[in-house]
Amino acid sequence: MLRIAVPNKGTLSGPAAQMLQEAGYRQRSDPKDLLCRDVANDVEFFYLRPRDIATYVGSGDLDLGITGRDLLIDAESDAEELLDLGFGKATFRFAAVPGSLKGSEPGDLAGLRVATAYPGVMQRYLAEHGVTAEVIRLDGAVENAIRLGVADVIADVVETGATLRQAGLETLGEPILRSSAVLIRRAGSDTGNAGFKQLLRRLQGVLVARRYVMLAYDVRADSLDAAVALTPGIESPTISPLHREGWVAVQAMVLREEMHRIMDELYDVGARAILVTDIHACRL
Ligand SMILES: Nc1ncnc2c1ncn2[C@@H]1O[C@H](COP(=O)(O)OP(=O)(O)OP(=O)(O)O)[C@@H](O)[C@H]1O
Numbered sequence: 001m002l003r004i005a006v007p008n009k010g011t012l013s014g015p016a017a018q019m020l021q022e023a024g025y026r027q028r029s030d031p032k033d034l035l036c037r038d039v040a041n042d043v044e045f046f047y048l049r050p051r052d053i054a055t056y057v058g059s060g061d062l063d064l065g066i067t068g069r070d071l072l073i074d075a076e077s078d079a080e081e082l083l084d085l086g087f088g089k090a091t092f093r094f095a096a097v098p099g100s101l102k103g104s105e106p107g108d109l110a111g112l113r114v115a116t117a118y119p120g121v122m123q124r125y126l127a128e129h130g131v132t133a134e135v136i137r138l139d140g141a142v143e144n145a146i147r148l149g150v151a152d153v154i155a156d157v158v159e160t161g162a163t164l165r166q167a168g169l170e171t172l173g174e175p176i177l178r179s180s181a182v183l184i185r186r187a188g189s190d191t192g193n194a195g196f197k198q199l200l201r202r203l204q205g206v207l208v209a210r211r212y213v214m215l216a217y218d219v220r221a222d223s224l225d226a227a228v229a230l231t232p233g234i235e236s237p238t239i240s241p242l243h244r245e246g247w248v249a250v251q252a253m254v255l256r257e258e259m260h261r262i263m264d265e266l267y268d269v270g271a272r273a274i275l276v277t278d279i280h281a282c283r284l
Pocket residue numbers: 009010011012050051067068069070071088089090140157158159160179180
């Protein structure tokens with residue numbers, strides 16, 4: 001039975017369970033449950049602190065896990081990223097009181113106190129840039145550390161930036177890393193068995209179903225080439241004859257973020273009855 005770690009709380013918890021459900025796996029019905037067995041798919045889900053997940057997967061006690069890229073790096077465990085799951089996107093950045101630092105180059109951190117809940121990420125960054133700074137390890141509400149005189153600069157997760165603004169801080173330099181939820185396994189472990197492959201294919205199917213929509217339209221046969229150039233699909237669009245002579249119907253997958261531009265351009269080349277439908281699941 002495949003054993004998979006899923007965040008039990010926090011930002012990643014809801015979207016991770018949602019994605020697994022969309023992929024056809026059973027999820028817990030009570031948020032207090034720490035285990036959920038999906039007998040039909042031969043998978044067991046363990047609900048754990050997202051910060052601990054890379055430790056369980058790195059040690060080989062669990063086969064796979066869902067956690068944040070930043071948490072994976074911070075754990076310094078023997079786990080590695082298999083698939084970017086596309087949710088829980090955030091950057092990890094330095095922030096300080098505006099004008100309080102010499103500059104925003106890595107070298108400008110030399111000798112300063114950096115407060116963070118991600119000391120592993122921070123130590124790695126400092127070592128990579130050959131900078132010596134003091135890392136102050138905190139659990140959360142890191143933005144307060146500067147106000148309270150504990151640190152000169154913080155390094156924290158930034159999503160909307162609202163927390164930083166409210167604390168009167170501004171970001172410094174480029175993001176230290178870009179994070180999102182990722183599927184992880186023990187480094188180099190064998191993911192060739194049927195259960196692994198099924199999970200991976202299903203999650204990739206959910207990702208595609210979220211990124212793409214199905215576009216259908218009618219167009220005159222003599223404008224078909226121009227229309228198909230706008231909607232080449234993933235392999236090739238489906239063209240069906242229409243009862244009305246000289247017209248055909250076309251179906252193709254297009255990126256959700258491009259659908260409105262493509263619909264406008266299709267209309268301009270003469271396409272009509274342009275319809276968009278969601279894709280609920282797919283295997284490409
Ligand atoms: N707005 C956000 N705040 C915190 N973490 C976020 C946010 N958006 C995405 N994440 C990601 O979620 C993961 C952190 O989740 P975690 O559950 O440890 O903290 P949390 O969501 O802040 O919950 P809590 O602080 O209540 O424990 C990281 O991978 C982080 O990059």
